[in-house]
Amino acid sequence: MNAVPQERRVVTAIPGPKSQELQARRLGTVAAGVGSTLPVFTKRAGGGVIEDVDGNLLIDFGSGIAVTSVGASAEAVVRRASAQLQDFTHTCFMVTPYEGYVEVCEALAELTPGDHAKKSALFNSGAEAVENAVKIARSYTKRQAVVVFDHGYHGRTNLTMGMTAKNMPYKQGFGPFAPEVYRVPVAYGYRWPTGAENAGPEAAAQAIDTITKQIGADNVAAIVIEPVLGEGGFIEPAKGFLPAIVKFADDNGIVFVADEIQAGFCRTGQWFACEDEGIVPDLITTAKGIAGGLPLAAVTGRAEIMDSVHGGGLGGTYGGNPVACAGALGAIETMKELDLNGKAKRIEEVMKGRLAAMQEKFPLIGDIRGRGAMIAIELVKDPVSKEPAAEAAAALAKYCHNEGVLVLTCGTYGNVLRFLPPLVIGEELLNEGLDVLEAGLAAL
């Protein structure tokens, strides 16, 4: 593993001169639609630190959007992927198969919730996994409708854009979107009109009412939800909501799909976030954290559903690439060996304790939520009106960036600061990042 020093060090303006030079080149050649949260160019990354080309060391509270849970250069990922690179880079599993793919599917069967017979198919990106989960659910049910939720995010392909709630920047100008996608309410406790304690049952009742009245339960192939909604603002559906939706799906022959692409693989302190309420999804989509930074995604689910698709109906040239599979086996090995679920729980304890103390001082923090190392603060102009404070979120993020702490924003209203540190981050570094956040709140 490369030895990136595990400390924060800001030696130039952020971005520094070398990054600015690269950014100028980038602007001349990279499409403007591809954005970057913080245009410091990366030299190395590992543990909880990103080193830029100017020699700055940034504390990483982003993990490349919840990907490098095991770190960006985890020993087992590097070792296994490097060995695989020596052997072969690609044959295409659909042409001549290889063991790594099978091993990843075995691991997914072992780790995902439920002790029923399971099968998996591997892909390249989260969006592709979601698309395939819908294909499989339609093939199994012989139905067409797909139900998704307010604040949901599922990707940037045509179908998954349509399944995503937020217009800007994901959908604006990119329509028309795929038909037969329907959106229903989710139990967003902090903003539920009758209070968080009522959000679970009331939102479930509304969602079910909309499905039955406007779509017809018999027409629904799949209900797709993130057990913790990521891009939408780290919204944990209020307790009782998910079990009610799962029961409705079961009662009506609908395939329940948990999109664990952001929340899965130890991120929330459990292998999968849906375990929190004992949910056993019919299908589960994974990506991001699965392979330590290499592009891999999967759909895993009940064998009879997965096998309902005709031979040759699923696949893709690169899906389950052997190097990415080797990376996944290395990442899973690391998660088990270092007990990254335990680490995520400890991160939650430290973060929530510190953030609660900050909330007492700064009423800008309207809500603290999330689980494990998937924690967010929702910023509001006033704790009673809860008017979203998007400008404050942007200013706070900028303050952190300038001080060498990489944080990301999210949320339908753009007013949520989210913290997704690598699960291997040291506790001192974690606290130092929070010190910077606290100073930023004071500076605002």
Ligand SMILES: Cc1ncc(COP(=O)(O)O)c(C=O)c1O
């Ligand atoms: C819950 C969820 N689903 C799907 C996706 C899409 O994944 P990808 O960007 O790999 O296509 C994301 C990405 O942020 C996500 O968070």
